[in-house]
Amino acid sequence: MILRQKNIRSVMVILGLVAGVFILVQCMNNAGKETEQTVNFDAYAGSEKCMSCHKDAYDKHLKTAHFLTGQPATANFITGSFKKDSNSYYYSPDILVQMQKRDSGLYQVIYYKGEEKWPYVKILLSVPG
Numbered sequence: 068m069i070l071r072q073k074n075i076r077s078v079m080v081i082l083g084l085v086a087g088v089f090i091l092v093q094c095m096n097n098a099g100k101e102t103e104q105t106v107n108f109d110a111y112a113g114s115e116k117c118m119s120c121h122k123d124a125y126d127k128h129l130k131t132a133h134f135l136t137g138q139p140a141t142a143n144f145i146t147g148s149f150k151k152d153s154n155s156y157y158y159s160p161d162i163l164v165q166m167q168k169r170d171s172g173l174y175q176v177i178y179y180k181g182e183e184k185w186p187y188v189k190i191l192l193s194v195p196g
């Protein structure tokens with residue numbers, strides 16, 4: 068009878084150890100792993116929500132590069148000029164980049180030795196909407 072009780076206790080201790088090791092290994096396996104989280108756009112407050120109490124900060128924020136680069140590439144947000152006399156930049160005497168407003172949209176057009184030649188000839192900035 069005493070022998071049986073000892074056996075049961077031993078089995079319980081071993082089971083406890085196995086369970087403990089299992090739990091520990093699980094913890095170690097999950098350590099450092101990033102947990103995936105879905106961010107829902109509906110949860111985004113938007114800067115307009117801050118405006119009522121932080122008017123100065125909001126007005127300054129509208130002029131920052133951070134705000135502008137997050138906007139759609141439409142004419143009112145693109146700060147570069149599309150005017151003929153101020154829409155060009157020469158990277159070298161052979162390479163010219165020009166901002167152009169065409170019927171099909173707004174473009175950055177790259178010219179090599181005066182011709183639209185490169186693989187990335189036109190970068191469509193936006194389609195007229």
Ligand code: HEC
Pocket residue numbers: 112113114116117118119120121
């Ligand atoms: C209902 C009014 C209210 C709204 C809306 C609000 N805030 Fe605030 N906010 C406060 C007040 C009041 C303080 C504390 C100002 C202080 O301590 O000088 C504060 C402080 C802060 C600070 C700390 C400023 C500092 O100098 O330490 C930050 C950052 C901030 N707000 C960001 C935001 C953002 C981002 C939003 C919009 C998502 C927002 N707040 C919306 C009232 C508001």
